[in-house]
Amino acid sequence: MAWWRIVFSVGVLAVLAWFAVENPPANSIAELHANPQKYFGKSVTLYVETCIDSIAAEKFRVREGEQTIWVHGVTDPAWLHHNLSLDGILTSDFTVQLNRIHIYQNRRWIIVFSLLALLLLFLFGLPVLIWRHGAFEVDEYA
Amino acid sequence: MPDLLSHMAAGYLLLAKIKSRAWFIVFLIGTCLPDLVTRPFYIIFPKLFWIVMPAHTPAGLFLLCLGLSGFFAARQRNRVFITLFAGCMLHLFLDLLQKHAHGGYVLLFPFSWDIFEFGLFYSEKSTDFLPLWLLLAGIIISRIKRKYKLNEN
Numbered sequence: 001m002a003w004w005r006i007v008f009s010v011g012v013l014a015v016l017a018w019f020a021v022e023n024p025p026a027n028s029i030a031e032l033h034a035n036p037q038k039y040f041g042k043s044v045t046l047y048v049e050t051c052i053d054s055i056a057a058e059k060f061r062v063r064e065g066e067q068t069i070w071v072h073g074v075t076d077p078a079w080l081h082h083n084l085s086l087d088g089i090l091t092s093d094f095t096v097q098l099n100r101i102h103i104y105q106n107r108r109w110i111i112v113f114s115l116l117a118l119l120l121l122f123l124f125g126l127p128v129l130i131w132r133h134g135a136f137e138v139d140e141y142a
Numbered sequence: 143m144p145d146l147l148s149h150m151a152a153g154y155l156l157l158a159k160i161k162s163r164a165w166f167i168v169f170l171i172g173t174c175l176p177d178l179v180t181r182p183f184y185i186i187f188p189k190l191f192w193i194v195m196p197a198h199t200p201a202g203l204f205l206l207c208l209g210l211s212g213f214f215a216a217r218q219r220n221r222v223f224i225t226l227f228a229g230c231m232l233h234l235f236l237d238l239l240q241k242h243a244h245g246g247y248v249l250l251f252p253f254s255w256d257i258f259e260f261g262l263f264y265s266e267k268s269t270d271f272l273p274l275w276l277l278l279a280g281i282i283i284s285r286i287k288r289k290y291k292l293n294e295n
Contacts, residue, residue: 002212002219009209016196016205016252024192025248025255065184065191106266110145113269117146117174125171128164135215138222140164 001135029067036094044096045087052079059095062086073098083107148268149173149233151275154282156232165225172229176203176237199251203230240265 024030029046032039046062052075053068054061060075061068062084071088072095086101130139153166153173160166180198184191196202207230211223237247239262246257263271 001214002216005212005219006209009205009212013196013202013205013209016202017193019252020192020195028192030192063188066189102264104264104266106269109269110266113148113272114146114177117150118178121150121167121170121174125167128167133215136213137215138164138168138218140162 029062029064029069032069032090032094033067036090039090040092042090043087043099044090046085046096050085051081051083053081055080070095071098072096073101075101079103145268145272146174146177148272148275149177149236151272151279152236153229153232154279157279157282157286160225165221168222168225169229172207172226173233175206175226175230176233179206196251198234199248200231200234201251203227203234206230239263 024034029050032044046064046069050062050064052060053063055075055077056070058074059070059072060079061070071086072091073088083104084101085104086096086098088096088099091097128139130137150170150173153170156169157166160169176198180194183194197206204227207223207226210226211219214222234247234249238258239260241259241261241264246259246261248255249258250256
């Protein structure tokens with residue numbers, strides 16, 4: 001095995017992860033929490049992996065990782081826990097006035113098909129990877 | 143994101159270019175890798191979102207494939223890296239075809255957070271295209287099998 005490749009890649013990936021955590025992009029709830037003054041009255045977008053985790057009267061809460069924010073707008077209770085992407089204006093009470101939203105449907109089917117793909121890969125893919133002389137090999141004769 | 147079955151089926155478009163079945167399977171693993179190393183983790187543990195997010199960018203995938211190739215025998219290491227990375231790039235290309243209310247994918251991370259996408263369809267529409275992808279994959283597989291049979295004869 002090439003230990004330098006493994007250690008180098010893990011090390012740099014860890015640095016990239018730290019960078020992403022410490023410097024989230026402008027279209028993230030984390031950044032809005034970190035620098036709210038910068039975005040009051042301005043158009044903000046929320047990152048594609050946010051999901052609706054709570055619904056109240058004429059507003060709903062979206063979650064991105066461990067960060068949340070309330071959004072003024074009417075939403076269907078059926079959309080609870082659905083992923084979405086949206087943009088709107090950040091108001092001074094730290095809520096987002098909704099402008100545009102897209103709810104991702106068929107999430108369950110995407111997960112089902114993805115798990116099916118993984119099962120096929122496991123059944124047909126594993127036999128081509130063999131362990132020999134202290135390292136993996138692609139069994140070209142499989 | 144398109145589902146993993148769509149990502150793998152799209153990989154069959156390149157089946158003819160990868161003559162070895164074993165190496166083609168390595169390529170298919172690459173087509174699944176970006177989602178495999180990110181989504182299960184932050185779906186189950188949302189706090190991990192920004193930690194795993196770099197693994198769904200070209201720079202992160204380059205490092206990931208480099209690290210994974212290190213587990214292989216020396217004579218195959220570079221080919222494993224190239225094959226896995228090619229699969230990952232096909233995955234990212236398919237992801238770029240999607241559109242969002244306002245969003246996209248970060249291609250230049252960590253140098254820039256600028257997002258980009260071609261914006262052709264919403265991600266959930268991939269399940270509508272799945273029969274087409276599977277049909278195309280089936281046609282390609284049968285044509286290649288027939289070609290190998292002719293060559294054997």
